[in-house]
Each structure stands twice: as C-alpha cells, then as structure tokens.
Amino acid sequence: MNELNLSASLEDYIEALYEIYEKNQSVKAVEVAKRLNVKRSSVTEALKNLATKGLINHGRYEEITFTKLGEDLAKDVIKKHKILYRFFYEILGLDSEEASENACRVEHVISNNALDKLISYVEKIEK
Amino acid sequence: MNELNLSASLEDYIEALYEIYEKNQSVKAVEVAKRLNVKRSSVTEALKNLATKGLINHGRYEEITFTKLGEDLAKDVIKKHKILYRFFYEILGLDSEEASENACRVEHVISNNALDKLISYVEKIEK
DNA sequence: CAAATTTGTTAGGTTTGCCTTACAATTGTT
C-alpha cells in the first residue's frame, strides 16, 4: 500500500500536524513541540524530513500545507488511533488516558490487515 | 513493576536468548543473529548491554546464563507475545505468520495493565 | 595435529532522533 514506511516518530509528527491543523487552520512548531514533548528544533528537523519525503510543503518560515499523500497518511494514522482507542477503552475497559497511550504506541506497529480485522471485530461486538 | 525499561530491541534480544536457551540448553550468537536478522557483531553489543544491566552473565567467549531478573523479564515478554498471538490468531483471525509478526511488535509497546485486561478478555471469549 | 571453517569480538562508520545554544525572523506592545 503506502511504500513510504514512516518511522513511528514521523508518524507521530504527521498525526500531530494534521490534528493541530484541523483545529487551528494553521500549525505552529511550538504547539507541535508541546504536544509531542520535544524541542522546537526537533520539530524543524522533522518538518524538513517530511517535506523531503513529499508529505508536506514547507519552506523557511512558511506555513505548512499537506500534500495529497501526506494528508492520506495522516488520516490513516488517525484512523488507526481511533479504532485502537475504542478497543482499549470500550472493549478492554482501560481508562481513557491509558487507552489513549496504548493506542498511540500500537498505531505505529500494527499491520493494515490486523487493523481491518480489528475494525470489523469492534464493530461486530458493538452492534 | 520492572523499572528497567528495556528498549524494544533489547526485549527482542532477551526473548530470543531465552527461547533459544530453552530449546538448546545453550545460546550461540549466530543463532540469535539469524533469528533477529542482525549481524553477529550486533549480538555481541547487545549481550554486553544486557550484562551491564544485570540481566545475563556473559564474559568473553563464555556461555551466557540468565540472572533471576533476566529470566523474569524474558518470561514477561514471552507471556505478552503468547497472549497477543492468541488474540491476533484466534480472535481476529489473522494467519499464523501475520499474527506472530503483530505480536512481536505490539509486545514491546502495550502496557502491563492492558495486557492483563487482554488476558481476561481472551479467556472470557474462549470460555 | 594442522588447515579450514565457523564463531565471537573489536574498531570504526552510518542513521535516526533527540538535545542545547545561539541567532534570525516574526509578532506584540507600548
């Protein structure tokens, strides 16, 4: 499918970028840094990296925008996160915070196929 | 619980070491290397690392043995792997290989609490 | 047992992702 194979770290960045963008119609490095608990300079690096990979457009001191590919990828990660959250929270009964933490980590390592099965499963259970 | 916080990589190593040890009553770096798809030199490094952390005993050109802590830790990881495998294989219906791959990756990131809930869940479902 | 093969180790490199520090650009405030 997506032959880009982002690292967990870059997936975190693009996910954060997208959600912050949705909320604010703009993205500040400071916010990304806060959210991911990293320094502003690390955000700069990651942005450079994502731009190189063709996922965002971003020049010096410019607002970022998503490429089609970047947007799709971000949505994929977010989709994974949401279904995993539901699984941990609604089915396993973890509290909200721990469900979210687990989803955050698992979303980077679960296969697409496993995700699809999980979607069907969660939906079946909660029918 | 375990305040050691092994990296995913070191967890893989100790898991492999333990399973190979169980099977052969001894561990060769070559086998570990094959199994984890790394070079022998990387295994040497990892062993040094695990020994420093007090999980195994291992001197130059010596057989390794596990400390109590190391053995407990290995068993923990293996336990996680097994329950995750069951979940992916028996409940989600992935094929054996993909179930195993997913278990291998998720075992390093899922919380102990989530694991406990998963154990209960899988056991309840399969009652 | 001596030579050949296999195995373990070391040294030195690479990549990724983070950091700190310092500076540049932008924005906000009087």
Place this chain on the structure above:
DNA sequence: AACAATTGTAAGGCAAACCTAACAAATTTG
C-alpha cells in the same frame, strides 16, 4: 517605530542500533 517576547532555524553533540571489515578464539575435519 522601537523594544520585547515569541517563534523558527542552524550548528554541533550525543546515544541507540545497526553495519562492515579485520582479527581472535574455537571447532571441525581431512
């Protein structure tokens, strides 16, 4: 507009994990 504060970037470092290449120890085998 001028100064202050905030934000973005660049440079240089560090640690984890991996690698290759070369060598050392151990094992196999003719």
